[in-house]
Amino acid sequence: MIPFEKNRSYRRFYEDVTIPEIDLRKMIDAARLSPSSRNVQPIKYFISAGAELNKKIFKTLAWAGYLKDWGGPKEGEQPSAYIIQLHDKNIAPGYSCDHGITAQSILLEAVDLGYGGCIIASVKREELSQILNLPADLDIINVLALGKPKETVVIDDIKDGDYKYWRDIDEVHHVPKRSVDELIFSFNKI
Amino acid sequence: MIPFEKNRSYRRFYEDVTIPEIDLRKMIDAARLSPSSRNVQPIKYFISAGAELNKKIFKTLAWAGYLKDWGGPKEGEQPSAYIIQLHDKNIAPGYSCDHGITAQSILLEAVDLGYGGCIIASVKREELSQILNLPADLDIINVLALGKPKETVVIDDIKDGDYKYWRDIDEVHHVPKRSVDELIFSFNKI
Numbered sequence: 001m002i003p004f005e006k007n008r009s010y011r012r013f014y015e016d017v018t019i020p021e022i023d024l025r026k027m028i029d030a031a032r033l034s035p036s037s038r039n040v041q042p043i044k045y046f047i048s049a050g051a052e053l054n055k056k057i058f059k060t061l062a063w064a065g066y067l068k069d070w071g072g073p074k075e076g077e078q079p080s081a082y083i084i085q086l087h088d089k090n091i092a093p094g095y096s097c098d099h100g101i102t103a104q105s106i107l108l109e110a111v112d113l114g115y116g117g118c119i120i121a122s123v124k125r126e127e128l129s130q131i132l133n134l135p136a137d138l139d140i141i142n143v144l145a146l147g148k149p150k151e152t153v154v155i156d157d158i159k160d161g162d163y164k165y166w167r168d169i170d171e172v173h174h175v176p177k178r179s180v181d182e183l184i185f186s187f188n189k190i
Numbered sequence: 191m192i193p194f195e196k197n198r199s200y201r202r203f204y205e206d207v208t209i210p211e212i213d214l215r216k217m218i219d220a221a222r223l224s225p226s227s228r229n230v231q232p233i234k235y236f237i238s239a240g241a242e243l244n245k246k247i248f249k250t251l252a253w254a255g256y257l258k259d260w261g262g263p264k265e266g267e268q269p270s271a272y273i274i275q276l277h278d279k280n281i282a283p284g285y286s287c288d289h290g291i292t293a294q295s296i297l298l299e300a301v302d303l304g305y306g307g308c309i310i311a312s313v314k315r316e317e318l319s320q321i322l323n324l325p326a327d328l329d330i331i332n333v334l335a336l337g338k339p340k341e342t343v344v345i346d347d348i349k350d351g352d353y354k355y356w357r358d359i360d361e362v363h364h365v366p367k368r369s370v371d372e373l374i375f376s377f378n379k380i
Contacts, residue, residue, distance in 0.1 A: 100292075
């Protein structure tokens with residue numbers, strides 16, 4: 001049973017629960033064993049598991065666009081690790097859909113190990129690139145925030161096409177998902 | 191244990207082993223439960239599990255670019271089903287990395303159910319769009335070929351940066367993968 005349902009986008013964590021290096025390496029191994037367009041494997045990873053650098057990375061990220069009154073996880077609920085996807089332009093000029101494939105592998109492996117995370121695309125890339133001291137041939141793709149989840153996320157049926165996630169008064173995070181029937185445009189058996 | 195290692199790109203199948211509708215729907219459910227950028231969920235799916243349409247789809251695909259002497263799977267070893275990813279432009283103008291995320295979910299679920307497949311990006315999209323009679327607001331992203339694998343695929347360590355897959359004289363398919371250490375550009379613990 002692959003934990004697709006348990007693999008929600010988590011944005012609040014037990015910040016003091018660190019992720020051991022061996023587990024972070026298992027996540028990279030999951031990415032490594034994933035399909036890569038023409039098998040080129042042009043994505044590299046910057047891992048941060050240290051509190052000092054984590055704080056700097058945190059400041060370059062924007063959280064949960066639909067939750068207008070929420071500025072992101074507070075002190076103590078922030079990610080305990082980050083895996084930053086980098087495009088190695090020395091290897092290939094593009095990366096096709098490898099970034100999505102590997103992000104999903106990393107998150108599924110994280111959940112399987114008892115953690116969880118969130119893909120963050122809203123990143124101050126230039127600022128973060130300077131913080132990480134990246135060479136010019138490595139571009140930041142997305143940032144995966146990771147930790148031990150400290151929130152409940154539930155899946156709801158989508159209503160009237162409104163896909164915006166929201167939080168109820170008990171701080172439960174609701175995510176409206178389309179049905180399997182809506183996703184299947186056509187099913188041909190002939 | 192998530193079957194990352196068993197989830198290889200398979201291109202030869204037992205064509206007579208069909209995939210029941212319930213299993214194909216489970217694969218769509220895996221995609222459904224996957225992260226979606228801003229939770230917009232703009233990818234729809236055309237499923238073909240019928241021999242007649244499968245033959246037509248097959249003719250629009252190019253297989254295994256590095257195997258110059260191989261024109262793709264022969265009669266009897268072709269996919270028994272296809273899941274075609276479609277971008278529903280009515281929902282959103284783009285789809286971020288959703289296509290990679292959902293492709294990986296579908297393939298992992300396929301492997302978990304005893305099947306396997308391959309993401310095919312080399313597609314005659316205009317021709318296939320006509321065959322499927324798609325409306326103008328649905329664009330073909332990629333085609334996932336699926337079936338019961340009829341080949342052995344092994345992972346090798348990459349040598350001298352040569353990432354091209356190849357087949358040995360016993361028809362075993364070899365895929366050179368970078369090491370975890372090569373993929374990790376930096377690991378910060380401070």
